[in-house]
Amino acid sequence: MAKRGVPHLLVAVAVAVGVAVVEARPAAAAHVTEYTFATWNMQGATYKGRNVWVTSPQQRGVASLVPAHDVVALQEAGSLKEIDDSTSRWKCTASVKSLRHARQCAWPVKLGANTYNRQLYFVESDDRKVGTGEQNSKNNLAFVVDTATVPVKSWDYIPPIRGEDYYDGDRGLLQLVLTDNNVIYTAHANANAPSGINIGALLRKAEEATYAVPGARGWLVLGDFNAEPKYIRPALDPDIRLAAPTRATTRKGDLTLDYLMWSDPDGAKGFDARVFERVAPEPGQQFGSDHRPVSFTES
Numbered sequence: 001m002a003k004r005g006v007p008h009l010l011v012a013v014a015v016a017v018g019v020a021v022v023e024a025r026p027a028a029a030a031h032v033t034e035y036t037f038a039t040w041n042m043q044g045a046t047y048k049g050r051n052v053w054v055t056s057p058q059q060r061g062v063a064s065l066v067p068a069h070d071v072v073a074l075q076e077a078g079s080l081k082e083i084d085d086s087t088s089r090w091k092c093t094a095s096v097k098s099l100r101h102a103r104q105c106a107w108p109v110k111l112g113a114n115t116y117n118r119q120l121y122f123v124e125s126d127d128r129k130v131g132t133g134e135q136n137s138k139n140n141l142a143f144v145v146d147t148a149t150v151p152v153k154s155w156d157y158i159p160p161i162r163g164e165d166y167y168d169g170d171r172g173l174l175q176l177v178l179t180d181n182n183v184i185y186t187a188h189a190n191a192n193a194p195s196g197i198n199i200g201a202l203l204r205k206a207e208e209a210t211y212a213v214p215g216a217r218g219w220l221v222l223g224d225f226n227a228e229p230k231y232i233r234p235a236l237d238p239d240i241r242l243a244a245p246t247r248a249t250t251r252k253g254d255l256t257l258d259y260l261m262w263s264d265p266d267g268a269k270g271f272d273a274r275v276f277e278r279v280a281p282e283p284g285q286q287f288g289s290d291h292r293p294v295s296f297t298e299s
Contacts, residue, residue: 037071047288068276152179158209183218187222275294
């Protein structure tokens, strides 16, 4: 895989982003747009006292995203304690990813008479002060994946670098490397810094991590970027494309903060994006968060 120099993303205070361009795989490899994706900022494992991993008569949760999507990316996915305490819901294996607690769980998602077998990949990405308990940590990242359709070869966590003189992002990147050598990431950009200031660093991190994957085909990152696409699109390198819904993804402020960016060798294929919730949801049809989930399908 050879690198080539191209102009790249400059966001807010001219954050320069390097590029690692990956070469195409043989035609037999699945194109990333053949998969269906969703992203949702859960804002923790509960909303108004109800668990949002599952669907209830009062609200919809992660389980409602499962039937229509191969990969569901989640931000603010609740605490590690919530994952470990839910032994009746899933069976988990503990691991460590970049010095962070992680879990891979077999989750038979039950909706009515149907059961959807999924794998949950969860990492405790939120930094906690020494001496604080796990219960205070909710700003974590997760994927829910149909591995029968999207076989996962490996997964990892790429942590952020934070310091007085260098700050490259918030919560890092949760990474899935697929057997077809597409690489998928979920991210949650900083909401406290000036809007969009660290998106360039997140994209650079995704590109560099993808470059390190032997034979990588291309990469995709989806999540909550805390900046509207209109401020990001003009600065994107031509090799990076963005898919966002036309409808706002937040209830407060009517902002579009949740979307997808990707880079791959086939410029002819793309994604359609739509908010995965009715415009005027009836009781029990609203997802339990200030963020609405977003669905991505091949255009």
